[in-house]
Amino acid sequence: MSKSHKDISRQSWNLDNRESLTNDDIKIGCLQRIADATETMAKNYNQLFEEKEKFRKWYYEERAKRQHLERSITTYKGNYTRLKNKLEQQNG
Numbered sequence: 001m002s003k004s005h006k007d008i009s010r011q012s013w014n015l016d017n018r019e020s021l022t023n024d025d026i027k028i029g030c031l032q033r034i035a036d037a038t039e040t041m042a043k044n045y046n047q048l049f050e051e052k053e054k055f056r057k058w059y060y061e062e063r064a065k066r067q068h069l070e071r072s073i074t075t076y077k078g079n080y081t082r083l084k085n086k087l088e089q090q091n092g
Helices: 005-010 023-091
Strands: none
Touching: none
């Protein structure tokens, strides 16, 4: 089984390690390895991007929930104060 350009480009080249390869063959292997590394980086970037979007969604959902609860608290406080004043007027 013959070696691929990528595998050959990984070898350390010295005078004892001669095969019928040209510099262009080694360059092609290097370019293929660079392309693989770039694809791996893009995969990691896509994972990070998806995770960021997930956390952004959670943030806005929790923010909306908090704002709704704050409005509810304000409403309940207003109703409490109104009823308390009404009770004081009836007793006073």
